[in-house]
Amino acid sequence: MxxxxxxxxxxxxxxxxxxxxxxxxxxxxxxxxxxxxxxxxxxxxxxxxxxxxxxxxxxxxxxxxxxxxxxxxxxxxxxxxxxxxxxxxxxxxxxxxxxxxxxxxxxxxxxxxxxxxxxxxxxxxxxxxxxxxxxxxxxxxxxxxxxxxxxKCARRGGVRFTVSGSSHFYQVLITNVGLDGEVVAVKVKGSKTGWIPMARNWGQNWQSNLNLKRQPLSFEVTSSGGRTLTSYNVAPVDWQFGQTFEGKQF
The missing domain is CATH 2.40.40.10 (RlpA-like domain)
Structure with missing residues (x-):
């Protein structure tokens, strides 16, 4: 009850x-x-x-x-x-x-x-x-x-990042986005890199031709309304393809 x-x-x-x-x-x-x-x-x-x-x-x-x-x-x-x-x-x-x-x-x-x-x-x-x-x-x-x-989109919990790809191709599916709901730009950062812009592959799948294994990952997401949300160290150093991680919410 x-x-x-x-x-x-x-x-x-x-x-x-x-x-x-x-x-x-x-x-x-x-x-x-x-x-x-x-x-x-x-x-x-x-x-x-x-x-x-x-x-x-x-x-x-x-x-x-x-x-x-x-x-x-x-x-x-x-x-x-x-x-x-x-x-x-x-x-x-x-x-x-x-x-x-x-x-x-x-x-x-x-x-x-x-x-x-x-x-x-x-x-x-x-x-x-x-x-x-x-x-x-x-x-x-x-x-x-x-x-x-x-x-506006009301979502429970944070923005979710589902990683997929291979050793030299990295893709992230972004879901559960609040506020505007739309994502217009994404950047990823490993512990050994600076902020790297990602390109829209299709839908809300974003890609980069990188090898980011064995690095904790941070994401910067920009909504269609121009607001940017940064989630640091969302994925731990031992992340695996197919896993989903939760960051902050707009």
Missing amino acids: AALRVEILWLILFKAWIAAANTEEWKTATATYTKETDGSIINEGACGYGDLQRITYGKYSAGLSSILFNRGSTCGACYELRCVDHILWCLQGSPSIVLTAADFCPPNFGLSADYGGWCNFPKEHFEMSEAAFAEIAERKADIVPVQYRRV
């Missing part, structure tokens, strides 16, 4: 914080859903997050159409959505949910943008999990009109 009360309190505070932090106007778009047995939208996707349940985005994640996805630069950003202007499909009161951009919804130019080609450029569209969709609209709907706006 104590754990449940903490969970409820956290959700209340989260919604209050979102409302206070939001400054953007509502914009119009459309939304559909994809069926997944585990409740999440994807297990792999264009942002590189992998198992969304494991990294906590879960069912509250979305695939974005080309114009919103912006070649992966918006991976990790948070959007508040509500179903509007459809008396048959929208739930009463137009409840809203907050989703994390976690995948790309590809265009289908063989179909009309009004029937099947929901993600054709320049349509603004969100592909959601069925569970999240059901919180704002009736499951029977194929597609619903929505309003959306960017909001």
Whole structure:
């Protein structure tokens, strides 16, 4: 019971914080859903997050159409959505949910943008999990009109760094980013190096052609809002590929 009360309190505070932090106007778009047995939208996707349940985005994640996805630069950003202007499909009161951009919804130019080609450029569209969709609209709907706006991301714990690669290729996947959610620049520092800029490989995977083994690692992460967060010695000297480490939070 104590754990449940903490969970409820956290959700209340989260919604209050979102409302206070939001400054953007509502914009119009459309939304559909994809069926997944585990409740999440994807297990792999264009942002590189992998198992969304494991990294906590879960069912509250979305695939974005080309114009919103912006070649992966918006991976990790948070959007508040509500179903509007459809008396048959929208739930009463137009409840809203907050989703994390976690995948790309590809265009289908063989179909009309009004029937099947929901993600054709320049349509603004969100592909959601069925569970999240059901919180704002009736499951029977194929597609619903929505309003959306960017909001700040509230995350539990620190920014997470998952390392992968080989002896001369180093890559880090960055997840659980608060505030803006988007990462626009990353630097890494070993105990034997200075700060080294990393390049975006794809989604939120950042790379550098280095051998950083046997060095504790520090990271400098810059968000789309221009704030920089530095986490020193996040990974210990004996870190291994495949491990995830937690740093500070925005």
